Amino acid sequence: MTENTVTEETKEFRSGYVAVIGRPNVGKSTLINALVGEKVSITSKKPQTTRDRIMGVLTTDDTQYIFVDTPGFQTKHSSELLSRMNQSVKSSLADVDAVVLVIEATGWRPEDLTVLSLLSKEAKNVILAINKTDEVKESEAMLPLITESMQKFPFAEVVPVSAEKGRQLKVLLQVIRKFLPEGDKLFEDDIYTDKSPRFLAAEIIREKAFRLLGDELPYGVAVMIDKWEETDKLARIFATLIVNRESHKGIVIGEKGAKLREISRLAREDIEEMLGKKVYLEVWVRVRKGWGDDAGVLKSLGYGQ
Numbered sequence: 001m002t003e004n005t006v007t008e009e010t011k012e013f014r015s016g017y018v019a020v021i022g023r024p025n026v027g028k029s030t031l032i033n034a035l036v037g038e039k040v041s042i043t044s045k046k047p048q049t050t051r052d053r054i055m056g057v058l059t060t061d062d063t064q065y066i067f068v069d070t071p072g073f074q075t076k077h078s079s080e081l082l083s084r085m086n087q088s089v090k091s092s093l094a095d096v097d098a099v100v101l102v103i104e105a106t107g108w109r110p111e112d113l114t115v116l117s118l119l120s121k122e123a124k125n126v127i128l129a130i131n132k133t134d135e136v137k138e139s140e141a142m143l144p145l146i147t148e149s150m151q152k153f154p155f156a157e158v159v160p161v162s163a164e165k166g167r168q169l170k171v172l173l174q175v176i177r178k179f180l181p182e183g184d185k186l187f188e189d190d191i192y193t194d195k196s197p198r199f200l201a202a203e204i205i206r207e208k209a210f211r212l213l214g215d216e217l218p219y220g221v222a223v224m225i226d227k228w229e230e231t232d233k234l235a236r237i238f239a240t241l242i243v244n245r246e247s248h249k250g251i252v253i254g255e256k257g258a259k260l261r262e263i264s265r266l267a268r269e270d271i272e273e274m275l276g277k278k279v280y281l282e283v284w285v286r287v288r289k290g291w292g293d294d295a296g297v298l299k300s301l302g303y304g305q
């Protein structure tokens with residue numbers, strides 16, 4: 001491998017969804033906050049809408065990490081509820097690119113095992129983060145725990161960290177990156193810090209999509225505002241709903257475009273109210289993983305090499 005190839009490889013942009021799971025109190029929130037930093041704060045908590053599962057977005061030079069929470073990972077429910085919940089947990093985990101299971105450095109506990117039992121052993125994208133390493137004195141104590149963990153589940157990687165002390169977080173990010181697909185950003189850099197009309201319009205569109213699509217799309221909708229032209233009387237807004245999979249595209253568009261039209265209509269009404277003027281809103285749907293295809297299309301038209 002030449003140096004050139006290495007440089008190119010490290011530069012390709014990747015983006016994706018990362019579920020951070022674990023029993024209560026292992027430090028999931030602390031970890032996400034430590035990874036994402038102060039820049040992003042997702043404060044609005046409306047239960048049951050997908051966007052609230054997004055805990056934080058970290059965008060670096062070459063990667064966008066979208067950390068999601070998987071609700072209902074408690075283990076105290078009755079067995080019936082647990083099994084129903086497990087279904088939803090499993091289907092939502094199927095939609096993320098990487099899963100980070102968090103346990104504590106003091107060792108596995110029964111509730112950790114319950115959480116672990118929800119993961120499919122076939123999953124190739126599960127990373128174990130052993131948190132609170134600052135609480136154990138000797139770093140060598142980690143080795144038996146790592147061995148024990150690997151016997152419990154075929155983790156793709158094991159990374160001891162301390163969310164509180166900020167230890168090994170860069171390593172964890174590098175490990176997660178390997179599991180994210182190549183692709184453009186799914187969220188604008190400032191989307192969660194900016195309360196501009198653009199941000200709010202994107203939120204409104206996303207909210208309508210969630211409302212109309214229910215649980216059909218666990219995480220996979222991001223909204224990009226592509227163009228915004230505004231005069232005193234009219235705002236012309238061009239937005240793209242980005243979905244994860246080709247099959248999701250059909251769900252969003254609906255029969256003969258009915259769903260997408262309804263999403264756009266409801267969003268337009270709210271944006272008109274927000275801006276106090278008429279709005280022309282055009283919403284397109286694009287599949288994230290198909291972005292490579294755009295390059296293919298360009299090539300076939302004679303662009304590129």
Ligand SMILES: Nc1nc2c(ncn2[C@@H]2O[C@H](COP(=O)(O)OP(=O)(O)OP(=O)(O)O)[C@@H](O)[C@H]2O)c(=O)[nH]1
Nearest residue numbers: 023024025026027028029030131132162163164165
């Ligand atoms: N010593 C130490 N404590 C930590 C570390 N990370 C988190 N904690 C503490 O562990 C406790 C639980 O942390 P949270 O981040 O709230 O845990 P959580 O998993 O999000 O908890 P739930 O919201 O109940 O699921 C807090 O008191 C944190 O300060 C760490 O790396 N070291």
